[in-house]
Amino acid sequence: MPTYTAPGVYVEEVPSSQKSLSAAATAIAAFVGFTEVAPTDDPSDPEGTKPRLVTSWTQFEELYGGFVNGYMLPLSVYGYFQNGGSIAYIVRIPNTEPSNEPSTVALPAADRALGTPVTIESIDPGSPISVVIRSAESDEEGPSPFDLDVLLNGTQVESFDNLTLSPGDRNIATVVNATSTKVKVKLDLKDDVDLANMIEVMKPGTYPLVAPAPLPVPVTGKKFTGSETARTGINGLSIADEVTMVIVPDLVTAATRPDGTIDLAMWKAVQTALIGHCELQGNRMAVLDAPPGMSVQQIKEWRSDVAMYDSAFAALYYPWIKVENPAGTNGQSEVFVPPSGHVAGVWARTDDTRGVWKAPANDTIRGCLDIERPITKNEQSLLNPIGINCIRPFGTRGIRIWGARTLSSDSDWRYVNVRRLFNMVETTILDGTQWAVFEPNDVGLWEGVTRTLNAFLGGLWQDGALFGASPEEAFYVKCDAETNPPASIDEGRLVVEVGIAPVKPAEFVIFRISQQKQVAS
Incomplete structure (x- = not known):
């Protein structure tokens, strides 16, 4: 209590014994998988493996690039935003390594008959080098000489003046290869080329050296699981407290063997690790994909006899869905993708329009053109009791999510919306009563x-x-x-x-x- 010693008027602020609680966010997804490029926004994370927040497809492209043939994560993230998602974390799993081959560029000649007579190679593999060709002034008759500048990260580090393609002291290969520490020059001129009658030999311009494609490396289940300490993989999402849904769409990319079959042992191991992460965090759910290509009998047997998941923090969806192939790779205008990313978007849309307590089912999937195989009512009667949420076509009513069950054997936690409602209430109480x-x-x-x-x-x-x-x-x-x-x-x-x-x-x-x-x- 304050002490008053002088006469006067005093004002005291009395804290209220009742606080207000704002419902915790319920529709924040996290995607774990492969991307075209690694983000370069954090110098302390050169491989770009730490979780990063994106709020739109445009922002994802700026950080991670676009669609890549065989990569499911970009397609899933696109489907998530397309279906109503607005906030997502991305966790990149490195699946390539530098080839250790030099970057190269072929420089075009001014005369098309010469083609690309000069090839520039970097001495250090992967160096971000560009070269600039500039015309040089000359009073002598014959081909005009040219200048060559070497740029490293956009800054000029070397310059060579009055170069020519002709044999002699100023030949570009002779001059550059003798002194440059950044690039080497290879000259390829046809024997019947008449340089004497040409005025301008090389075409001016800026030409970046292109690094060779990185080499793919195998990705194990352990890489997907990752490390909480290193902030990698699924476990790296421990720092993202607000995440409520976790999706691993590129599991199929890593689990597909060279002969096209699926490594179901790896499939189960990664999904088990994902479920364990969600149960440990207690505020998020795993949105799982069924293995591709399975018939109703096969998915039933796999779920009951192989996977044997039992968790209120996971939901499984079947079958895969067909979407437009934005990359247009391999001449395919359409491609089958795991449904988890699109389903997570429907979860987000349902939360926004109805509330987290509404079951995210009996709703259409935007961007879905077809499904991998049609499911009949009798077939679903075998799958629904064991927690497999089917995606089914209903004619003029579209293709809809026709299931809302978790993978729990406990009837109290049978439904996705019940588990997610409790997650929201528990998180809200936890965060809102710290006072x-x-x-x-x-x-x-x-x-x-x-x-x-x-x-x-x-x-x-x-x-x-x-x-x-x-x-x-x-x-x-x-x-x-x-x-x-x-x-x-x-x-x-x-x-x-x-x-x-x-x-x-x-x-x-x-x-x-x-x-x-x-x-x-």
């Missing part, structure tokens, strides 16, 4: 926490997130002397019991219709 730490553990604190949680949960009930005709039926908050006995207070604990009744989806809509007999009046 209570080190406060006096007395009745005033208990009542303040109770009012705060009642206001938040009451708002959820009014929005339709909780089941019940009244707030008392929908939730309860208990924080009193019963939950906080003296022994618990002495240990520095504040114990609050919270119970909520989540709404569950009407998965089976049944109309009972009977024939009413007409009775004479």
